[in-house]
Amino acid sequence: MRKTALSALALAIALLFAFPTYWMLSSSLKPRGEVLSTSYDLVPTSITAQNYVTALTGSDFLRYLGNSLLVTLTAVACSLVAGTLAALAMSRFRFRGRKGFLLLVLVAQMVPFEALMIPMFLFMRDLNLLDRLPSLVLVYWICTLPFTIWSLRGFIDGIPVDLEEAAMVDGCGRAAAFRRVTLPLLGPGLVATSVFAFITAWNEFLYALVFMRDEDNRTLPVFLQTFQNAFGTDWGATMAASTLFTLPVLVFFLVVQRNMVSGITAGAVKG
Template sequence: MTIRRIGLSALAVVIALVFAFPTYWMFTSSIKPRGEVLSTSYDLVPSSVTLENYATALFGSDFLRYLGNSLLVTLTAVLCSLVAGTLAALAMSRFRFRGRKGFLMLVLVAQMVPFEALMVPMFLFMRDLGLLNKLPALILVYWITTLPFTIWSLRGFIDGIPIDLEEAAMVDGCSRAEAFRRVTLPLLGPGLVATSVFAFITAWNEFLYALVLMRSESLQTLPVFLKTFQTAFGTDWGATMASATLFTLPVLVFFLIVQRRMVSGITAGAVKG
């Protein structure tokens, strides 16, 4: 048993290193001088360190403006998705009505549809609404794309909370809304955190819609910003890697803050779905 445990632990470490290596290489490339980034020596440890690439990314471009656009559309879309998804998941879990199973199937199908397949309908829809080249278009798109997963995930979390708790609160004089707000919603915290992390990552990393719908550079987001270091004269890989490192920091910080609640939320949602 001990040998098997050691073998499994060693295998887990190897797999973790394989997945972590691209991130490590991105970071080390971001602190290398420009002449060493394209070196064929493949040094795992940089022989010299510089912050010039970060200075180029932060002060030689409009990084902060792109960052503000990304934070605005992502946080707004995730917040709207959580509010609408929680209410829809509550209805799916607690109420029985005609067409309920069909609606759940539609939610699952919407979750499975690739983003690229919706590009043309989304573009025409935004054009008819007059939202092309406007940030509300991205907010609406990210809300639509993250809502099916939010509904499906939160439904599993709500199913794991005994309905008897809400009924006991209503016996004590609470309305159904008050019972949900005072009893179910606090217990739903880990589920909301876990769902928000996945929705945040989905919206934060999205590139195609931000490129197509936002034609003005002042309205584009960070994923689109990363391609600005590619010119007709070549690609500034050092600045690109520095920008990519900065791009991952908000997600990393958010994940570290909510890590414990997210892990408990994932295990709780896996009990019943």
């Protein structure tokens, strides 16, 4: 009875969190007149693809999609490379100022990046990076790097150092031991961290809105506001564009989710 009750509670919570997504999807398939209906139909009485046609052909959707993918993937890749090296140093080396650096990483993770809007804007202006996609890459890299370092440090701490020492006894240098032993075992940590970094950079709106005044360089979060005008908001097209907006994240998660839960380090050390 207790297991059944807990399962029912978990199912109810899952449905509660899944309902907004279902409502977005169902609203994207409704005709414009039914989207704002007060009947709140859970199942659309009529289905149309016109909202998706409007979202795809009403503006340069593919251009904005390409901008978002370019900026997000580049920022995530840079964050993983720099975060892995920094986390390795924090986990394996002992040096003066190590605890202070870890504290600074934690503080940087807790700082609301909206508070850094003005200094970041002035910094990008002085570097002549406004209205340029590299500015967003730099900002998203800064936003995701503290969590990447903090998270990967925990994963590296969970990998026995005996494995690296055994590889170095067999003739590997420290870099080769990390590349051949630790890095393959770090796969689940890299995947889990990359998912968080990807979602953080993909959903960012404020910096993309402020820094990208040229419409050709805008990203998908900024694109969603184009369906609002002086005559109201086209909610059907907005819901359709929002559904399309979630697909890259879903695809990215499905590609890497098998590695997120794999316990590769289990039983790695004999005895």
